[in-house]
Amino acid sequence: MTQARGRWRKRSATQAVTLSDVAAAAGVSAQTVSRAIRDPASVSKETGARIERAIAKTGYVRNLFAANLASNRSQTVAAVIPAMNASVFAETLHAFEERLRPHGYQIFVGSSDYHADREEALVRSFLGRRPDGFLLVGTEHTTAARKLLTALPVVETWDLTDRPIDVLVGFSGEAATAELVAHLAERGRRRITFASRQLPGDQRSAERLAGYTQAVTALGAEPRTVEVAAGTVTMDLGVELLDLALARFPDSDAVMFSSDVFAAGALLACVRRGIDVPGRLAITGFGDFELARHLVPALTTVAVPQTRIGELAADLLLDRIHGRSVAEPVRDVGYRIEIRASS
Incomplete structure (x- = not known):
């Protein structure tokens, strides 16, 4: 696109659309267009909308390579999560991306x-x-990974540690599971079995197991655990874990599952088999997925602030990227025990 006699007109196919072309189409300066592209939150909504319409009209495509060289920033953030098919991480990532998007990331x-x-x-x-x-x-x-990551801003999430690489947003899965054991004990449950998938490297599942073990031992009871070491997080695997728990510990009066997905599969299996929940067997989960409150009976579980983790992680990372001081580099967002009819 080019400008002639104050009017914007279409360029030939061999000519690239420039920032000045967008500025002319939007009626603003090239510096304003540049600032809006780098950091959309730095311009008014009306100006931003005008620039977006001008970009669409002109077909402008930003030269990211040149922009990165000029600013020494890529306007990108990398995220490494344990599993793509785990909805809890997807919700955190969505909130993280939503928070970063207005800043052009x-x-x-x-x-x-x-x-x-x-x-x-x-x-x-x-x-x-x-x-x-x-x-x-x-x-x-x-x-090696820790050493590599010390070179730039990093936010760790979902866990707590006194040795964060940089900044951290998380909660204690160990404490949450222990509190869930205490709830079951208050309801008179003493033969509590913990059912989980324990994979090497799955720190969160290991922490939940540790919280259960410590809490049950403190009650003067023997820990009862069943686990699988493979498979994806599915309701079918929850049924398999239920069968393992009842075969190994037939007198169990409660089964705690390390995930709501496992707990949902087990609870539905109990309904089909005529096992009274919670009369004969209390069932709990972890995560407070949407399906937890829609089950019949509704599932007692640990609610994790998945969205808040993503939002706060984005805020802290932006502070670090822009060199702003972070007064509290470690943020414990906590958890909540959701007591429902399954316990």
Whole structure:
């Protein structure tokens, strides 16, 4: 596109649309267009909308390579999560991306599949794309990955540690599970079985198991656990875990599942089989997924502020990227025990 006699007109196919063309079409300066593209929140909504219409009209495509060289920023953030098919992480990522978008940032995502060496490989690969920062789920990383990540802003999420790489937003899964045990004990349950999938590298599941074990031992009872070491998080696997629990500990009066998905599969199986929940068997989950409150009976579980984790992680990372001081680098967002009819 080009400008002639104060009017914007279409360029030939061999000519690239420039920032000045967009500025002329929007009726603003080229500096304003540049600022709006770099940081949409820095201009008014009306000006931003005008510039967006001008970009669409002119077909302008930003030269990111040149922009990155000029600003020494890529306007991208890398995120490494344990699994793509886990909705809890998807909700956190969505909130994270929504918070970053008004500031002109995009995210690219990789999955470690709960393997620390794969996380390290992703970190190395993503660093080659020069992101301005990283989001990680978890606080356990290889020594090499930690060393690589000290070179730029990093926010770790979902867990707590006294050794964060940079800034951290999380909660204690161990404390949450222990509190859930206390709730069941208050309801008179003493033969509580914990059912989970324990994969190497799944720190969150290991913490929940540790919280259960400590709390049950404190009650003077023997820990009862069943677990699988493979498989995806599905309701079918929840049924398998229920069968393991009842076969190994037939007198169980409660089964705590490490995920709402497992708990939902088990609870529905109990309904089909005529097992009274919670009369014969109390069932609890972890996560407070949407389906938890729609089950009959509704599922007692641990509610995790998934959206808040993503929003706060984005805020802290933006502060670090822009060199602003962070008064509280570690944020414990807590959890909530949702007591419903299944217990």
